[in-house]
Amino acid sequence: MPELPEVETIVRALSRGGRDGLPVVGQTLTGVRVLWPRSIASPSLGEFMERIPGQKVKDVTRRGKFICLNLSSDALLVHLRMSGDLRVEAPDGSGQPLPLKPHDRVVFEFEGGQRLAFNDARKFGRIWLAQDPQTVTGSLGPEPLDPAFAWEDLYRRLHASGRQLKPLLLDQTFLAGLGNIYTDEALFAAGLHPSLAAKALSEEQAERLWTAIRAVLQEGILRNGASIDWVYRGGNFQNHFRVYRRTGLPCAVCGTPIQRMEIGQRSTHYCPVCQPKG
DNA sequence: CACGTCACCTGCGTGC
């Protein structure tokens, strides 16, 4: 499911409240229930459950598509992959434990009865507990919205690659945070064909791509992400897609039907006129 | 190194 804007939306809600109304920052963990052990990537299940109780959530940050809950002595990292989500719940006042929802995989319990549920229908999501978050996120590429990330950096990295634009932009070690939606939208906004060789881009085209990537991510965040199908809650960027899942519909700029192709086993949507190959 | 293929999973929409 979630790409950078969806993850950022969740991080902000966990920090300040929002979405579910309840922040987890400042709360102290009392324990964790693991209903699908494979959701825990590292350490072992036993160690994971042992190290959690007593740790307080200092703050919640994001690196690429990873959610990072910074605890008293560890970092709790969550990757939602395709269908994961985090849900904060307050105790209902009855004194009874809150019921689980379908596909709840891991439930964190806080002092005072509040909970944080990791829900993941497809079971692809993973959770890590690490002293140093870098051991998990260390190989990620630059943050596209980092003020220090300049268009010249993108240009240099594009020219260091022998790959096509689409698979390259999806590679998290190249740039952290883009997924299938925002890659297609960014390439459209930049007027670049998804199968262009990254090396072939001019400085001007690289700068356009840099601007486009940042603009679509910012717009996604502004709209609280995209909610598609049954998975994500709250965002409305899906109502503003210009190419993603719009196969056959007219391009908003030129009216040409949007086309769909496969690149690297991922469906790719583009306007054949606004995004020429040449 | 770049690329293709499969694996991991469940649920939903479509069409027969």
Added chain:
DNA sequence: TGCACGCAGGTGACGT
């Protein structure tokens, strides 16, 4: 109605 099939926001492990 039932069922097969294709498709889905992601990544990691392989083999070539």
